[in-house]
Amino acid sequence: MGLISLLWGIVALLWMIVALIPLLGWGNWFLIPFAAVGAVIAAIGILFTHVSKRGRAWTGLVLNGIVVVVGIVRLGLGGGII
Template identity: 45%
Template sequence: MLNLLSLIVGAVALLLAIPAFIPLLGWLNWVVVPLALLGLGLGVASRSRSGRNLNLVVIIVAILRLMLGGGIF
């Protein structure tokens, strides 16, 4: 059950991360990262690894986008 919740949170975070690649919408990654961290916590608490892996990918992509945009040094 926790894995399903983790997958749902990860999918929502991924859907929010897609428009964050548009210029001037990079600030949206500051919403995506904590949301994906919540999903990561749910994924770690479950037995399966798919939710955890999805949220890790979303976090990595969002942080890389923030680094490229100058949001994180």
């Protein structure tokens, strides 16, 4: 679960970089739920893995959390359209 959430977070981060380009901000409407699912996967990974192997899941949770926050801020700045 940790590796899946980490890869999910990397894909979401790359998608977020593309969505920061002007006139591509509408991608945040799809990005935020995508990253939220990644955060849920990371949380499940944190719950069900051994304490010594939670690093990837925590990294995935942080990446997906950053993407969700930046996506929400970007939608707020652009009015949800641009």
